[in-house]
Amino acid sequence: MESTTARHLLEPDDGLAAWLAAHGQAAWRAKAIRRWLFAGRVMAFADMTDLPAAVRAELETDFTIWTTSIATHHRADDGTEKLLLELADGHRIECVLLRDGDRRTVCISSQVGCAMGCVFCASGIDGVVRNLTTGEIVEQLLRLARLLPPHERLSHIVVMGMGEPLANLDRLLPALALAQHPEGLGISQRRITISTVGLPPAMDRLTAENPGYHLAVSLHAADDELRTRLVPVNKAIGVEAVMAAADRYWEASGRRLTFEYVLLGEVNDSPEHARRLARLIGGRAALLNVIPYNPVAGMPWKEPTNDARERFIGVLESAGINVQIRRRKGARINAACGQLRRLAARATSDRPPAGHSPVTQAKQPKSSTAASTTPRMPPSHTAQ
């Protein structure tokens, strides 16, 4: 890890333009530096070979590119790769690269830990520690992009790792803007999904400011009693308010909504639960992602049986709901929410386990049991 006292080059207020002017360098050099970072995927100023050597040396002194270091790097047989990143303050976050056909999807974290407290999520167990900075969010993208061979590039982003993205919009939105920028990663906004447990004021802010993202709302239950048990933050919000905010987003964006539903064995997987869910989301241009729970060591929740899952899906499809079931990807690298981080914390025991993150699952065709090769992301919100 490099110095943390220098300015972070991946922060929006890095001061690079002013620094270049003060050092008698042309303004276009800022663009060139970003091109080296985002398209060239270089690690250090020393590798930016079209900059004068003296300038490179001075940049090295005054700026830092990387504030994170890779604590662990896991690869699964299905091509999924997961990084546990250590931040400058010692906290750790997870991010994941998913490969599926031509798609190269990354799942990134937005906070250290999470305050939402979803009972089935390893990331929320210890609450939220802090928001990630814009630079820390961008670093996840760059570190994952560097896992690809030079001829491949990231195609999709899902913000479903550790943390509630809408609780950190001030830092997330500039990071996603950079991801979209032609001089950044050039990823279309339509290929960026923000997942939320459903925070109406923040959803309304996104509706007003920038409704071009794909929004995925994690429900996990269709009634307040059960949802508050599973997603405690629901107590102060209520399903009705979440759905109303989702509808306002849809009206502004015109983009199909996605709802996420983690299927927990013998908790929310009965035909009656499916009927309630169909009544709740029916009539909308929406997709329902059903995610069979991925068991986490030390947590009491069970994976639903195949029969229960099929019955659940059957009820929804009969009601005309567009359903997808996600299969798990990267299971052997602990790609479920917060698992890797917690395991690492246990192993070192000197750092508190915090939030959660990616789960790594893939879309399946509508009919539920057939495995798809289309990855869909991982993590967090959706649980596990």
Ligand code: SF4
């Ligand atoms: S599932 Fe998402 S919103 Fe819920 S505790 Fe985990 S990270 Fe937070």
